[in-house]
Amino acid sequence: xxxxxxxxxxTVSPGGTVTLTCGSSTGAVTSGHYPYWFQQKPGQAPRTLxxxxxxxxxxxxxxxxxxxxxxxxxxTLSGAQPEDEADYYCSLLYSGPCxxxxxxxxxxx
Amino acid sequence: xxxLVEYGGGLVTPGGSLRLSCVGSGFTFSDPWMSWVRQAPxxxxxxxxxxxxxxxxxxxxxxxxxxxRFTISRHDSKNTLYLQMNxxxxxxxxxxxxxxxxxxxxxxxxxxxxxxxPS
Numbered sequence: 001x002x003x004x005x006x007x008x009x010x011t012v013s014p015g016g017t018v019t020l021t022c023g024s025s026t027g028a029v030t031s032g033h034y035p036y037w038f039q040q041k042p043g044q045a046p047r048t049l050x051x052x053x054x055x056x057x058x059x060x061x062x063x064x065x066x067x068x069x070x071x072x073x074x075x076t077l078s079g080a081q082p083e084d085e086a087d088y089y090c091s092l093l094y095s096g097p098c099x100x101x102x103x104x105x106x107x108x109x
Numbered sequence: 110x111x112x113l114v115e116y117g118g119g120l121v122t123p124g125g126s127l128r129l130s131c132v133g134s135g136f137t138f139s140d141p142w143m144s145w146v147r148q149a150p151x152x153x154x155x156x157x158x159x160x161x162x163x164x165x166x167x168x169x170x171x172x173x174x175x176x177x178r179f180t181i182s183r184h185d186s187k188n189t190l191y192l193q194m195n196x197x198x199x200x201x202x203x204x205x206x207x208x209x210x211x212x213x214x215x216x217x218x219x220x221x222x223x224x225x226x227p228s
Contacts, residue, residue, distance in 0.1 A: 001173060046218050047218060051216055091154075097170065098159070100146075
């Protein structure tokens with residue numbers, strides 16, 4: 001089974017910009033992997049932020065954006081807010097099975 | 110308002126069985142593909158499997174780790190998704206979430222139900 005890799009933890013200052021990445025053990029991540037990004041706060045269910053690389057849900061704050069860069073899927077947070085402190089997970093589709101990354105714990109400090 | 114509510118979690122002995130349900134409301138339940146995702150205590154998210162809508166064949170796919178033990182089904186007229194779990198192991202202990210896999214409806218998640226398989 002493919003392994004999806006994410007940074008275990010990142011820190012961003014309030015108002016700052018941070019980039020979270022999502023890589024694949026099988027090679028470059030492409031749009032054909034349909035990258036998704038999810039946010040999960042302590043004690044809560046996950047919620048979907050980004051689907052199919054760059055598409056946002058209606059509830060996704062404008063400051064979040066998704067893209068592909070350097071063979072990885074990328075979630076960019078521009079203008080971090082204290083409420084953005086959470087765990088972030090990506091998932092990739094491999095011709096059927098879906099695999100989640102291990103998650104990135106984002107601290108806003 | 111779209112809602113997904115999971116039921117059926119609880120304590121089950123190793124080797125036992127349990128069936129989880131996920132009831133949807135606020136959308137046409139037969140339209141989207143649906144998934145199950147789980148999260149062991151203090152761990153990350155793990156995909157369990159998904160089921161296509163009837164119009165796309167209604168078939169299910171599974172993660173290798175649960176294949177042959179878990180079965181996903183749906184009863185669209187009851188707005189309900191199921192996860193039948195057999196031969197449960199301690200490593201199946203997790204919160205189980207259902208998710209609507211439709212960008213048209215929205216990729217909504219339920220609040221989850223806890224399954225505990227003690228050692």
